[in-house]
Amino acid sequence: MTAPVRVRMAPSPTGFLHIGNVRTALFNWLFARHHGGEFRLRIENTDTSREVAEATEQIQESLRWLGLDWDGEVTFQLDRIAECAELARRLVEEDKAYEDEGAIRFRMPDEGVTAWEDAVRGPIEFPNEKLEDLVLVRSDGRPTYNFASPMEDVWDGITHVIRGEDHISNTPKQINLIRAVGGELPVYAHVSFVLGADGKSLSKRHGSVTVDDFRHEGYYAPALVNFLALLGWSYDDKTTIMSRDELVERFDLGRVVPSPATFDYQKLDWMNGVYLRALREGEYADELVRYLRETGHDWDEQLVRRAVPIVQEKIERFGQFPDFAGFLFRDVHPDPAALDGRVAIVAAARDELQEVEPFAAPEIESALRALAARLELSPRKAFEPIRIAVTGSKVSPGLFESLELLGKEETLRRLSAVVATV
RNA sequence: GCCCCCAUCGACUAGCGGCCCAGGUCGCCACCCUUUCAAGGUGGUAGCGCGGGUUCGAAUCCCGCUGGGGGCACCA
Numbered sequence: 403m404t405a406p407v408r409v410r411m412a413p414s415p416t417g418f419l420h421i422g423n424v425r426t427a428l429f430n431w432l433f434a435r436h437h438g439g440e441f442r443l444r445i446e447n448t449d450t451s452r453e454v455a456e457a458t459e460q461i462q463e464s465l466r467w468l469g470l471d472w473d474g475e476v477t478f479q480l481d482r483i484a485e486c487a488e489l490a491r492r493l494v495e496e497d498k499a500y501e502d503e504g505a506i507r508f509r510m511p512d513e514g515v516t517a518w519e520d521a522v523r524g525p526i527e528f529p530n531e532k533l534e535d536l537v538l539v540r541s542d543g544r545p546t547y548n549f550a551s552p553m554e555d556v557w558d559g560i561t562h563v564i565r566g567e568d569h570i571s572n573t574p575k576q577i578n579l580i581r582a583v584g585g586e587l588p589v590y591a592h593v594s595f596v597l598g599a600d601g602k603s604l605s606k607r608h609g610s611v612t613v614d615d616f617r618h619e620g621y622y623a624p625a626l627v628n629f630l631a632l633l634g635w636s637y638d639d640k641t642t643i644m645s646r647d648e649l650v651e652r653f654d655l656g657r658v659v660p661s662p663a664t665f666d667y668q669k670l671d672w673m674n675g676v677y678l679r680a681l682r683e684g685e686y687a688d689e690l691v692r693y694l695r696e697t698g699h700d701w702d703e704q705l706v707r708r709a710v711p712i713v714q715e716k717i718e719r720f721g722q723f724p725d726f727a728g729f730l731f732r733d734v735h736p737d738p739a740a741l742d743g744r745v746a747i748v749a750a751a752r753d754e755l756q757e758v759e760p761f762a763a764p765e766i767e768s769a770l771r772a773l774a775a776r777l778e779l780s781p782r783k784a785f786e787p788i789r790i791a792v793t794g795s796k797v798s799p800g801l802f803e804s805l806e807l808l809g810k811e812e813t814l815r816r817l818s819a820v821v822a823t824v
Numbered sequence: 825g826c827c828c829c830c831a832u833c834g835a836c837u838a839g840c841g842g843c844c845c846a847g848g849u850c851g852c853c854a855c856c857c858u859u860u861c862a863a864g865g866u867g868g869u870a871g872c873g874c875g876g877g878u879u880c881g882a883a884u885c886c887c888g889c890u891g892g893g894g895g896c897a898c899c900a
Contacts, residue, residue: 412900413900414899414900416900446900448899448900479900502898503898504898505898506898507898520829523829523830526828526829527828528827528828529827532826532827532828532896534896537897537898538898539898540898541898542898544898546897546898546899546900547899547900548900551900566894567828567829567830567893567894568893568894568895569894569895570828570829570894570895571827571828571829571894571895571896572895572900574828592829594829594830594893595893595894597893599834599835601892601893602893603893629836632836632837632849633836634836634837635837636836636837636838636848638838638848639837639838639839639847639848640838640847640848640849641848641849642836642837642848642849642850643849659837660829660830661829661830661831662829662830662831662892662893663835663836663837664834664835664836665835665836666834666835666836666850666851668835668850668851669835669836669849669850669851670850671850672849672850672851673849673850675862675863679863715862715863716861716862716863717861717862718862726861767859770859771859774859780859781858781859782858782859782860783859784859785859785860786859786860788859789859789860790860793860795860795861796860796861797860797861797862798860798861799860799861799862800859800860800861801859801860802859
């Protein structure tokens with residue numbers, strides 16, 4: 403039996419989960435699940451304020467939403483202050499560290515190089531003369547990140563440290579520290595950053611950045627996971643859409659590329675659309691209903707569910723639903739300019755639809771097509787003012803189905819309202 | 825300033841010396857379908873940063889340059 407794999411995600415509890423960190427977390431998770439190992443969640447906190455508690459809960463909620471489950475209890479760096487202090491004392495006794503104005507510093511080697519085989523970048527080495535003696539414990543007694551983090555990795559039996567490339571220059575320091583305490587070195591894998599279209603690191607001005615942002619925009623978690631997995635990793639030269647299970651089965655750290663990736667919102671939108679269209683109607687409805695509740699749209703659930711067939715093929719994010727199908731739930735205010743005086747058509751449609759029974763899509767369609775023919779207008783020309791009058795927009799779900807859902811009474815009311823105002 | 829990382833179409837990537845006058849996906853363009861918008865179908869556009877090597881042969885290996893990025897805290 404090979405040694406079990408154990409990885410961790412170690413966010414600092416400073417706020418919402420950034421999508422770049424999520425991508426790193428996802429790689430950790432995929433790696434762990436692929437190898438049947440463990441994925442731990444460790445909070446790198448330095449205090450116990452209320453903000454920390456909230457951020458910690460926020461991080462967990464985001465991971466849950468994405469379906470990235472972790473093993474064991476969440477651990478906190480702060481809980482290991484005592485162990486760190488004791489270890490630092492031992493290092494001083496062994497003359498591997500020394501006191502410096504109340505703080506404890508570790509003696510870094512002065513000659514040679516510190517090197518490791520990075521699982522995504524290959525060999526990396528740093529000249530030791532560039533390594534400064536590292537503060538392990540501050541004068542107030544708290545351990546520093548570069549001391550606590552590698553020690554926790556050792557104590558937790560972390561086998562693979564998969565983290566952002568900003569930690570590359572910390573690695574030689576941490577390696578020397580682990581060697582000094584006689585700990586087992588993990589395998590290091592430094593993944594690149596996720597950038598915005600301007601080549602700068604992804605921030606709010608680029609669009610959504612936190613998991614919460616994407617959730618509120620109406621992205622579907624499995625699609626986001628699929629998209630993120632492909633940011634810096636690929637299975638082969640042609641596979642794009644992969645289920646969670648397929649990702650787990652196929653993920654391979656060796657196929658993670660070292661170069662930074664630009665986050666392409668358009669491709670995410672496309673992929674989200676692919677996932678949403680593939681959902682079974684009932685499943686789509688459940689997700690949509692949940693999304694609308696979360697975003698504060700208190701709309702009739704039955705009507706939302708009935709609207710699914712006319713929107714599923716049309717929108718790529720749940721966030722587009724309120725604009726696209728909102729006319730079913732609230733009154734509209736057609737723009738007279740958009741109508742451009744074509745009230746006669748609206749009036750004719752009202753008269754025509756008055757007679758339609760039952761008020762169902764097929765009957766509505768034949769009535770309106772007959773009307774268009776009578777007016778000697780192309781369906782395109784004839785339907786536009788009707789669409790505007792009823793949905794308030796030039797863009798909407800299929801007209802006939804929309805009218806059926808809206809109901810005869812409300813449809814006639816909206817058509818009449820337009821006729822009356824002009 | 826010093827140290828480190830990175831470099832294939834606009835974007836994500838395949839490629840790990842000959843299968844590549846570079847393949848897939850998104851985007852974009854055109855056409856088809858069509859009640860709008862989508863979806864779908866067909867076709868197309870576009871790339872190995874530059875310069876030296878190594879080799880019979882280089883997108884692939886080596887060196888330099890250039891251009892990006894990161895790090896040099898008693899932050900994480």
